[in-house]
Amino acid sequence: MQTCPWSCVVWDLDGTLLVRGGVTPVEGIEAVLAAWAAAGVEMAVATSASTALAREVVDDLGWSGWFVHVAGSGPGVVGKDAVVAEALLGAGWTPDAHTAMVGDSPADVAAARRHGLTAVGVTWSGTPVGALAGADVIWSRVPS
Ligand SMILES: [Mg+2]
Structure with a gap:
């Protein structure tokens, strides 16, 4: 497993950690999460799904221990910019060059840039x- 280049990583859920439109993990992604968590990388989830649903999905997958915070949409928190802000706040991170956001949509890239995070765009869900455009890094396959 390649070493994570960042100390903190915000992950999008649908189409990034999960096969788009469902609750099936993207092949190989659990090995990445496990390895990076074991290496001390702090990770959070920022999803446009509701916070309650996102936490249920993460918990059902047995992933809760890998994330310091799972942020989703809720009252007053709508849109990717807002949920990324919630993830950063919940995790207690101050964005810097050592913090990245990984996602499969243009909104993820835009939110990463707006918050001063390294923007990692993934194409494994077909984006x-x-x-x-605007991503600092493009991943066409899950790191291995
Ligand atoms: Mg997504």
Whole structure:
């Protein structure tokens, strides 16, 4: 497993950690999460799904121990910018060069940039690389 280049990572859920539109983990992603958590990388989830649903899904998958915070939409928290802000607040992180956001949508890239995070765009759910313009890094496959 490649070493995580960052000390803190915010993950999008749908289409990034989970196969788009469902609750099946993307192949190989659990090995990444396990390895990085074991290496001391702090991780959080920021999803547009409701916070309650996101936490239920993460818990049902047995992933709760890997994340210091799971942030989703809720009253007054709508849109990716807002949920990323919630994730950073909940995790207690001050964004810097050592913090990244990994996601499969243009909104993830935009939110990462807005919050001063390294933007990692993933294409394994079918997002065309051109739609992730502005990302600092593009991952076409899960790190191994
Ligand atoms: Mg997504």
